Amino acid sequence: MSRAAVLTGIGAMVPDRMVDNDEISTLVDTNDQWIRTRTGIERRYWADPGVSTGDLAVEAGRRALESAGVDSVDLVVMATSTPDQPMPATAPRVATDLGLGNIPGYDLSAACAGFIYGLHSATGAIASGSCERVLVIGADIWSTRLDPEDRATAIIFGDGAGAAVLRAGDPEEPGAFAGFDLGSDGAHKDLAVLPAGGSRQRSRGEPLREADNYLAMRGKEIFTHAVDRMAGSSTALLERIGWHTSDLDWFVGHQANARILNTVADVMHADRERVLLHLDRVGNTSAASIPLALTDAAADGRLQPGHRVLLTSFGGGLSWGSTALLWPDVAALAPAPRT
Amino acid sequence: MDAIAKHIVNILVEKFSVDDGITAATEFSALELDSLVMLELSVIIEREYGPRIPEDELLEAGSVNGIVALISAGAPAA
Numbered sequence: 471m472s473r474a475a476v477l478t479g480i481g482a483m484v485p486d487r488m489v490d491n492d493e494i495s496t497l498v499d500t501n502d503q504w505i506r507t508r509t510g511i512e513r514r515y516w517a518d519p520g521v522s523t524g525d526l527a528v529e530a531g532r533r534a535l536e537s538a539g540v541d542s543v544d545l546v547v548m549a550t551s552t553p554d555q556p557m558p559a560t561a562p563r564v565a566t567d568l569g570l571g572n573i574p575g576y577d578l579s580a581a582c583a584g585f586i587y588g589l590h591s592a593t594g595a596i597a598s599g600s601c602e603r604v605l606v607i608g609a610d611i612w613s614t615r616l617d618p619e620d621r622a623t624a625i626i627f628g629d630g631a632g633a634a635v636l637r638a639g640d641p642e643e644p645g646a647f648a649g650f651d652l653g654s655d656g657a658h659k660d661l662a663v664l665p666a667g668g669s670r671q672r673s674r675g676e677p678l679r680e681a682d683n684y685l686a687m688r689g690k691e692i693f694t695h696a697v698d699r700m701a702g703s704s705t706a707l708l709e710r711i712g713w714h715t716s717d718l719d720w721f722v723g724h725q726a727n728a729r730i731l732n733t734v735a736d737v738m739h740a741d742r743e744r745v746l747l748h749l750d751r752v753g754n755t756s757a758a759s760i761p762l763a764l765t766d767a768a769a770d771g772r773l774q775p776g777h778r779v780l781l782t783s784f785g786g787g788l789s790w791g792s793t794a795l796l797w798p799d800v801a802a803l804a805p806a807p808r809t
Numbered sequence: 810m811d812a813i814a815k816h817i818v819n820i821l822v823e824k825f826s827v828d829d830g831i832t833a834a835t836e837f838s839a840l841e842l843d844s845l846v847m848l849e850l851s852v853i854i855e856r857e858y859g860p861r862i863p864e865d866e867l868l869e870a871g872s873v874n875g876i877v878a879l880i881s882a883g884a885p886a887a
Contacts, residue, residue, distance in 0.1 A: 693845070693848055733849045737856040
């Protein structure tokens with residue numbers, strides 16, 4: 471019998487400092503009503519000075535290991551676009567801080583699609599027989615990379631981390647990832663870019679410009695590509711694994727914008743009620759968004775064992791990916807306050 | 810009302826919470842449409858009818874009837 475990768479633990483966290491839309495309105499020309507209607511976001515959490523992405527990842531990883539009831543894994547895959555530094559990777563430090571020993575660990579860069587890419591890598595490592603258990607983490611701190619004068623980004627992003635423990639198991643059991651659909655399109659690499667820290671910026675031979683430190687995003691084009699790619703990838707995956715849109719209990723898309731997710735549901739002829747929303751309380755947390763949303767919904771009981779769940783994400787690259795599973799019986803703690 | 814026009818009016822009312830007094834002839838300028846509605850409609854129209862009509866052309870079409878004319882033409886205006 472073939473080996474499947476099975477979700478056996480999940481955990482997520484956001485930093486302590488809550489930033490509501492009114493506070494954002496003091497930074498850029500906007501207001502609470504505008505942000506809510508355009509994005510669905512009500513608040514987000516930003517890391518305090520001195521806190522790194524790896525710090526958030528350690529806490530999310532600790533919670534996922536606790537949820538799984540294990541204290542060892544064979545590999546750490548860390549999806550992030552905002553690592554502690556360009557080199558070395560953040561994953562080895564996270565593994566060490568979690569007391570996981572000298573196991574392999576690497577960073578994976580696929581922007582907001584990173585967590586699904588991480589699940590895919592972990593599934594491959596388990597299927598090959600080289601790993602029994604893998605910790606997959608998605609974590610990002612974008613708050614320090616936002617141009618306070620750019621409404622396209624400043625209102626959207628929050629910081630956070632989410633993690634999952636995958637173990638070897640049976641393809642038929644709840645929690646087994648039923649398949650993956652991944653893709654990328656470098657022709658649109660300029661739609662979301664952070665130049666600082668990269669070789670292209672350095673090779674210009676010019677000093678770092680202030681703007682190079684900030685994420686630049688072309689929101690309207692991202693919107694249409696996001697809908698196209700998440701809907702297309704989800705449809706392709708469902709067809710491959712023999713599920714129908716109407717079978718889905720939860721459609722869990724990358725939490726960038728509620729209106730993107732609702733439009734994906736519309737074009738797939740899915741019920742908007744099945745769209746899992748978490749961004750209202752945490753904003754767009756990039757690679758952390760899917761595990762944050764899952765952990766929150768598992769903690770409050772919306773996600774129940776046996777539910778058919780589709781995960782789909784989209785981000786800069788362009789990169790996108792989807793997977794699906796029957797939700798397993800896993801323990802979860804709410805990652806962020808509800809009120 | 811043309812079937813396509815009726816469908817688009819239904820989408821605007823049911824999905825985008827546009828005032829249900831809208832008809833295919835209602836001028837968009839008389840409605841309070843935010844900047845994302847035409848973007849959302851653009852994606853949905855492409856999925857359902859084929860042509861990708863940019864959101865600014867949808868807005869310039871002026872009404873649902875105008876959009877239907879663009880869809881019927883099969884391609885975005887030059």
